[in-house]
Amino acid sequence: MDGDQLTAMNMEWKVLKERFFAGEPVDPVFEGIVKDFISFDLTLQDIFKKVETFMKGIDGLSEGLVVLAESVTTGLSSVDDSLIKADCCKMKEATNAITRADAPHSALAKLRRDMDFNIMNPLRCHVVNNRNMKTYLDKRRRRLLEYNIAKREMEDCVKKSLHQTDRRYLAAQSQLESTKLAFHEVDRHIFEWLYIMEEYKGDILDSCLQTLKYLQYEFFATAAHSISGVLPARMEFRPMVEMTPEHLEAQVEMAIQEAEENPEEGVVTDFSARLIDKLAKDNKNKPGEGLDSCADEGPSVPVDPLSLSSLLSQGFEEGPARQALRKFKNDTQAALDFLIGGGEHAEDEPEEQVRMPTTVRRVQRLKERRKAQQARRQKEDEERKAKDEGRRGEAKEDSKPSTPKREAPKSEPRAVDLLDFTNEEGKAGSKNSQGASDLLDLDLTAPTAVKGGGNDLLDLAGLDEPPPPTDFSKQIETVPLPEQITLDLSKCEKGPLGPPSQSSGYLG
Known part of the structure; x- marks a missing residue:
């Protein structure tokens, strides 16, 4: 060493x-x-x-x-x-x-x-x-x-x-x-x-x-x-919760009821024939379209030469004038107001198309059918009540001559006062029973009220409760996004030291 x-x-x-x-x-x-x-x-x-x-x-x-x-x-x-x-x-x-x-x-x-x-x-x-x-x-x-x-x-x-x-x-x-x-x-x-x-x-x-x-x-x-950037301009779609099988079952039942009200002569086994017949009844070309979709399609209205010459004499160009007349079906005054309001630029910048639900008319028809059924039921109930009242009146008239005179004083009150008295007692009894039920309800609801009070105390003003789910059946208010900010290091405050060099780098 x-x-x-x-x-x-x-x-x-x-x-x-x-x-x-x-x-x-x-x-x-x-x-x-x-x-x-x-x-x-x-x-x-x-x-x-x-x-x-x-x-x-x-x-x-x-x-x-x-x-x-x-x-x-x-x-x-x-x-x-x-x-x-x-x-x-x-x-x-x-x-x-x-x-x-x-x-x-x-x-x-x-x-x-x-x-x-x-x-x-x-x-x-x-x-x-x-x-x-x-x-x-x-x-x-x-x-x-x-x-x-x-x-x-x-x-x-x-x-x-x-x-x-x-x-x-x-x-x-x-x-x-x-x-x-x-x-x-x-x-x-x-x-x-x-x-x-x-x-x-x-x-x-x-x-x-x-x-x-x-x-x-x-x-x-x-x-x-x-x-x-890809959200629709308007909320026109139907919520999914309104198109669940439970809601669609009403549509199926309505179609079955319509078929029962208008029975066919024979049983049709050809599915294509039934489909064509169904499309013809709904006035549409294919199943995916809405009701009466064929009625929306129509030939464009031809431009009236007199209305066109009137707009051209006002100094408007022929293309926008024709479009305005077609839009308002040759209404010269409406087309003139449209062009004066800047309508010639409206066609250059078309509004963003938003898909409309195709089942809106079907739902409207279902509502109208339900209203008609309710009105028919109400009318039948009124007729039934009128018949019952007529039968009661006839029964009273038939019972008057057969009633003995001695029993007439008993029948003169027609047991109305007694029945009213008993009804009052019944009402009083029902009130007492209702009161008893109220007492029982108080006994039953007292622990739940105390329990609810304890939950309120532990809940910290309801902060632990989850918020309700978004209801898409109402208009959703979308908050406009703020201007996008990008991380710019040039805006940061500079330190007293410059960038480290290779010779004076960190410990190594």
Whole structure:
């Protein structure tokens, strides 16, 4: 072994002996700052892991949106309705604008880029730098032990009054100087890093928090703007809860009743013949259309030459004038008002088409049939009551001559007063019974009232109750989206330090 190896082994033995017998020196201030630094490092590592979990959740959400859009598009593309097909394509485009990772301007691709540049990469650099700082902290503790050992050996030499030219004194002095320089070099670097990290700790965490909020807002705002662009201009669709099998059963029963009221001469086994007959009765071309859909189709009204010349003499162009006359069925005054109000530009910018429900007229017919049935039932009830009253009157007239005269005084009151008296008693009895039932109801409802009161106290003003589901039978008020905000780092306040260079980078 050479001299350097022996010196290193000797120092290692002294360090182990110092740790075992004397222990490591404890600096409360230094240990407190190191503890805060370790907590800060754990916080950054936890944020890094949680951001990764968040991005995985966003990927899962995007996959769900893609699957939903593809399934809806595939299922509804077979429907023979141009508006439904167009809405399916719009929904697929909006979903692609959100979830396409290979599209540079999609919400998901932009979130990934911004999250990696503004959050993940800085956090990754901090985690690596903090790991290196922990290594330097261990090195500082080791250098401090070596310095304390050399300092104690130098004190022993001074106590022994060794001469300055003594070999042991010179060795102790040389070791003290070298360990002092080594400790000072490590301690100075660690001290400045711990001080800077303590200064910037709040700003780093605040920047991480605010950046995450902005990135989340930008992603969901972009997604909301994409979906809002494909929403219908008006809510004309019927709610699904009004078209459940329980509601459609009334339509089936109405059709069966109509068939029973108008029985056919023979049993038709040909399904196509029955379908053609049904379409003819409903006045439509195919099953998917609404009732009386054929009545809506009609030839366009020919333009009246006199009305057209009258509008042309007013200075309007022939194309808009013809369109206005067709729109108002050759009503010259209405067409003139329409053109004066700027109608010539209305045709250039057609209103967005919204699909109207095809079953509205069928529901109206069902309501009219129910009203007719109720009116017929009410009329039958009135006729039945009139017949019953007539029969009672005839029975009274027939019973008058057969009644004995002695019993006449008994029949003169016609038992009205007695019956009224008994009715009063019955009413009183019913009141008493009602009162008893009320008492029983009070006894029965008392625990529920107390229970409800306890629930109200524990419910914190009803905050635990879930909100009711959205009722699509009413108009849904859509709040206009605010102007979309993009994360612009140029608006952030600049720090006192410039961008780190390669030579002065973090600890490595």
